[in-house]
Amino acid sequence: MANGLQTVLKICATRKALRASVVFPAIAMGCIAVPAIAQAQQYSFSRVVIVGNERIEPATILAFARIARNAPVTAADLNAAYQRIAGSGLFEKVAVTPKGSTLEITVKEYPTVNVINFEGNKVVKDEVLSQVVQTKPNRVFNPAEVEADAQRLVQAYSDDGRMAARVTPKVIRRSDNRVDIAFEIKEGKVTNIERITFTGNRSYSDRRLRQVLASKQAGIFRTFVKDDTFNERRIPADRQKLIDFYQQRGFMDVQVTGVSSQMTRARDAFYMTFNVIEGQKFHFDKVTTTSEIDGLDPEEFQKLAKIRSGQTYSPQAIEYAVTRMEQLAIKKGVQFVRVQPQITKDQRTQSVDVTFQLVRGPRIFVQRIDIEGNTTTLDRVIRREFDTAEGDAFNPRAIQNAADRVRATGFFSNVDVNANQGSSPDQVVVDVNVDEQPTGSLGFGASFSKSDGVGFNASLQESNFLGRGQFLGLSLGTTKDNNTSSLRFVEPRFLGRDVSFSFGASYTTTSSATNNSFDTRRISVSPSFEFPVSERGRLAVRYKVGEDSLNNVPLESSQILRLEEEEKGTQRYSGFGYTYSFNTKREQIDPRFDWRFSFSQDFWGVGGDVTGGVTSAKIQGERKVFNEEVTLRASLEGGAVHASGGTTILQRFSGSQIRGFQSYGIGPRDTDATNDDALGGNYYWVGKVEAQFPIGFPEEYGISGGVFWDVGSVWGLNDTNGDGVDPVDDSMHLRSAVGFSIFWDSGIGPLRLNFSKAVKKEDYDKTQNFDLTLSTQF
Known part of the structure; x- marks a missing residue:
């Protein structure tokens, strides 16, 4: 046996510390010394010695080795011990050497x-x-x-x-x-997307489909735009966006069969091609509801479908109907109700019949909701988007809707929500994994108008303030004669409910503007609450307190303004108001059409110097036509202001809503006053129509054109006694203007240039033929 131990066979294994690209001064080696006479020979060690360890405890190494004292050990056992120690990733070198009744384990720890x-x-x-x-x-x-x-x-x-x-x-x-x-x-150079094309698209042009994708073609501002860089990870999302786009427009069988990404010969850009099979366009035909649950009347639930025969098929319409029905069942105290839509297609008539089946779902409860990936955002910000809490009945649709709400916050680049089995078959664990993205922005902007000249503004915004899901914004703006600053704070989920609390404050000063030769100062503070009153309607209630000051009215101004400065130069006001708004985008079914309505009233007199109020209303709509290549817009708005004791120019309307005219360029005016000051009006109305369409520029330039027509008026004064013999004319004289616009999505912000011409005006009106607005964010 002694002679046998003198002749050994060393079985060595080499582990690479790094691949060939990593320069490392030594190669880790491990050796096991065993007798050559018999690999199957057994050994027994009364002692195990650890050599070379500095940080790692001997007990840890012995745990990896799994060699028991005085127990029979084979060469295979020694080799397995070596593999476990070396495979721990803690050691650069490992050697396992039997020396009589002693086993010596020599290690060299990684640095x-x-x-x-x-x-x-x-x-x-x-x-x-x-x-x-x-x-x-x-x-x-x-x-x-x-x-x-x-x-x-x-x-x-x-x-x-x-x-x-x-x-x-x-x-x-x-x-x-x-x-x-x-x-x-x-680092290399940025690899842009040189061109995006489509095959198989008959109903929509390449231009329209490119607007759907997150990936964009490289334009002239490719240095500043990240969406035009090629990112393979965006391709699955782009495919899904195309499918959603077509399905929302009735193409329920659409397929995106493949995406080809080919690098250019210069290897500095990619060509992308999406292969689309549109299929046929379907519309809804018969819509019925059945119930397998006692106590649930299908007729009552049928009313919540809100799907008309002949309406273009849309999966959103079905989704909204299912959500409404399941919510009604919960209100009735019936749990575990599932609404299963059964869809029957008729290829011949290209119609779809839908039957909503009310069935009893499995009795499954939510054990817990686990949230991971949020390093800045607090758990409660994500959790409050879930209507479901631990212990509630599990509703997959409610969980999916909550996931959509989490995505809609804009705080995360990716949101994955999965339901996995919990501790028992009737329990599920909802796993929420998020990837956070930047939520702050620093904005700079510029504007130009004939009346105000060149203006600049800056804004700082954080939509996830301190990870609490709150919005905080600060903006500063200045022109030749105006200075504006404002602060706004919004808590979108006040006390964890669907109630938004906001606080706003503003400070504005003007001095000797082109149309007004006096100075003003306006300060206001307004807290408000907003909450839903219907599926598409919301109501905001507010309190507003502030101070308006009219100063330095020159002697050559209208007697009306001089009296207002003398009698009401500085007025404090305090009061309550509300705004009702209705917006179809809150539950949009037809993506080609959108309209919204708002009605507001403010009442002054809760303290302060002013008693009265102001009422305003606005309705506007948008429609995409010609395969969504052209966008038509129309709006109608108006307002009235009243104050006991009369109004001041700071409370009256300026007519700035009508393009083609300067601010305070229309409305009652004391033409006998030397400086021809505008006076504003107690009433106004404005109607607008416009169209936006491509004008032949390459799409990657982001340039489109438009035409518009505005018509309206500003009128009404409490005091019409001016400086002249005749009183000021405050009648409702119609004004209108036409023009064309250039829209430029420049990559550093949306830019709009308006070229206007007043076609109906009064002799004393002040027109404006050009204005430009530019805003940008970094």
């Missing part, structure tokens, strides 16, 4: 990571890259993790559109068993 450096990166800062890698300073060095980090960095650059990015990890030995890790980065 500790000292620092991590990024070299060669210019576009992406170190702070961003450090969030991508999993290897951290002061932790045990893991070669496999470093390799994975290199791939994570490559993927991060790829997601940013830099497909040619390369990352090479370097490991540098330091004293005291430490290493520095350097990631050498070649």
Whole structure:
């Protein structure tokens, strides 16, 4: 036996610390010494010695080895022990050597990571890259993790559109068993999407379908736009967006059979082609409701379907109907009701029959809701979007609707919601996984008008303030004669309910504007609450307090304004108001049509110097025609103001809503006053129609055109005694203007240029032939 032990066969295994791209000064080796005379020979060790460990406890190594003292051990057992110790990822070298009755395990621990450096990166800062890698300073060095980090960095650059990015990890030995890790980065250029095309689309043009996708063709502002960089991860979402687009318009059998992504010869851009099979367009025919549950009258539920025969098929219409029916069942105290829509297609007539079946669903309860991935956003911000709580009956549709509401917050780039079996068959655990995205923005803007000249504004907004789901915005604006600042705070879920609380404050000053030779100062503070009153209607109630000041009215101004400054120069007001709004987009079924209505009233007199009120209303609609290539818009609005003791110019309407005229460019005017000041009116109405359409520019430029026609009037004064012999004419004289617009989605903000011509006006009106607005966010 002694002679046999003198002749040994060393079975060695080599582990690569890093792949060929990683420079490492040593290759980890592990050896097991066993007798050569018989691999099946058994051993027994009364003692196990651990050599070389510094940080790792001997008990930890013995736990990996699983070699018991004085127990029979074979060579295969020794090899398995080596594999377990080496496979732990804690050691650079491992050797398992039997020495008589002693088993010696020799290890060399992996070093500790000292620092991590990024070299060669210019576009992406170190702070961003450090969030991508999993290897951290002061932790045990893991070669496999470093390799994975290199791939994570490559993927991060790829997601940013830099497909040619390369990352090479370097490991540098330091004293005291430490290493520095350097990631050498070649960022490469951005790989844009040069062109997006479609095959098989008959009903809608490539231009219209490109508007649906999240991916965009590269335009002239490709440096600033991220959506035109090629990102393979966006392709599944783009396919689904196309399917949703067609199905909402009646093409229930649409398919996107494939997406081809081909790199250009210069390897600096991609051509993308979506293969579409549209199928036929369907419409609803018969809609019925049946019930298998005692006490639930199908006729009562049928009324909630709200689907008309002949209406274009839309999965949203069915979804909304199912949601309404299930909510009614819950209100009636009947749990576990499922509404199952049965759809029958008739290819010959291209019609769809729908039967809503009320059935008893399985008795399953929500055990808990687990939320992961939110590092900034508080759990309660996500949880409050769920109508379902722990212990409630499980309703898959309610969970899906909650997931849609979480996505609609805009706080997350990705939201995955899955229901998994809980601790028993009748329990489910709802897993919510989110990926957060930036929610703050810094905005800069510019505007131009003939009356105010060039203006600038800046805004700072955070839509997820402190991770609480609250909105906080601050804006500052200035022109030649105007300065405006405002603060707004919104809590969208006050006390966890569908009630929005907001607080706003503003401060505005004007001085010697083109149409007015006096100065003004306006301060206001307004808290408000808004809540739903119907599926599409909401009601906002508010309290508003403020102060209006009219100052420095010159002697050459109208006697009316001089008296207003003298008698009502500074007025404080306080009162309550409300706004009812109706918007079809809150439950949109036909995406080609949208209309909204609002009605507001404010009443002054709860303290302050002003008693009276103001009423206003507005209705507007939008319709897409010619296969949605052209958008038609129309609106009608009006208002009236009344104050006991008369109004001031600060309370009256300026007529700024009518394009083609300056602010205070229309309405009652004291033409006998030397400076020809406008006076504003107690009443106004404005009607607008316009069309927006492509004008032949390449789509990636984001330029389209439009034409418009505005008509309306401003009239009515309490005091019409001006400086002249005749009183001021405050009659309702009709004004109108026509013009054309250029819309430019410039990549740094929406830009609109209006070129107007007044076609019906009074001799004293002030016209404006051009105005421009520009806003941008970074």
